[in-house]
Structures are given as C-alpha cells and as structure tokens.
Amino acid sequence: MASRIVSTRTWSTTFRRSFVRCGESSWDVEYLGVDREGGGLAVPYVNIKITREGATAAQKRELIQGVTQLLQRVLGKNPATTVVVIDEVDTDNWGIGGETVTDRRAPGR
Structure with missing residues (x-):
C-alpha cells in the first residue's frame, strides 16, 4: 500500500502540519520524521x-x-x-x- 500526504493543516502562520494516510490511519509527518522530498513517503x-x-x-x-x-x-x-x-x-x-x-x-x- 502506497503512503501519501493526504492533507496539510495550518493552525497559524507558524504552525503547519502534514498528515500521511496509511490504510485507515492518519499520521503526522513531522512525528514520523519522514522525508517529504520527491513527493513520496517511505513509510x-x-x-x-x-x-x-x-x-x-x-x-x-x-x-x-x-x-x-x-x-x-x-x-x-x-x-x-x-x-x-x-x-x-x-x-x-x-x-x-x-x-x-x-x-x-x-x-x-
């Protein structure tokens, strides 16, 4: 199953988080510590x-x-x-x- 960034949320000008969906779960990209370069994730x-x-x-x-x-x-x-x-x-x-x-x-x- 390929993982991909499904949403980016901005709560303020300094707080922005991206989330990755794996199956039915969403994970905070920053929490996972994954590299987002190239548009893909290796999760x-x-x-x-x-x-x-x-x-x-x-x-x-x-x-x-x-x-x-x-x-x-x-x-x-x-x-x-x-x-x-x-x-x-x-x-x-x-x-x-x-x-x-x-x-x-x-x-x-």
Whole structure:
C-alpha cells in the first residue's frame, strides 16, 4: 500500500502540519520524521489479519515488535516510521473455500 500526504493543516502562520494516510490511519509527518522530498513517503505499512480467537495484548505486542525488527533487518527500514496494524476478524466473517471458519471448525465435520 502506497503512503501519501493526504492533507496539510495550518493552525497559524507558524504552525503547519502534514498528515500521511496509511490504510485507515492518519499520521503526522513531522512525528514520523519522514522525508517529504520527491513527493513520496517511505513509510512501511504492514497489515496483519488474524481471526478473533483470544490473541493477548502481549502476543500482539510481540508480533508488532517482530515485524518491525524484520523489516529493519531484511530491508533496512527505519523502525520509527514502520506502521503495523493488527485486524482481528470474527470467524463468521472469515471464509475459506466458500465456508466460514466457524462452519469449517464445527464439531462433527
């Protein structure tokens, strides 16, 4: 997913901020510390989708840290600008082979 500056807001003549949209989130460009030259942004965006089955906050934290470290090690990406989003999807809303995961896991199948 490409990241791009979607808006610039000016609250006064000395306070101006640009925001980048990554998926459904907006990030303050100054906060991310990214370079805006060339019109593009190099903000790595990773979206992890898992079924909602009790992943703990600690497990999600480990996933976010692990993916961030992997992008740094393999691709040389800056961890400070790496965005990781975890979406949890109910098994009724996740389909495989024309069936929901709930139905596929039903007893007696």
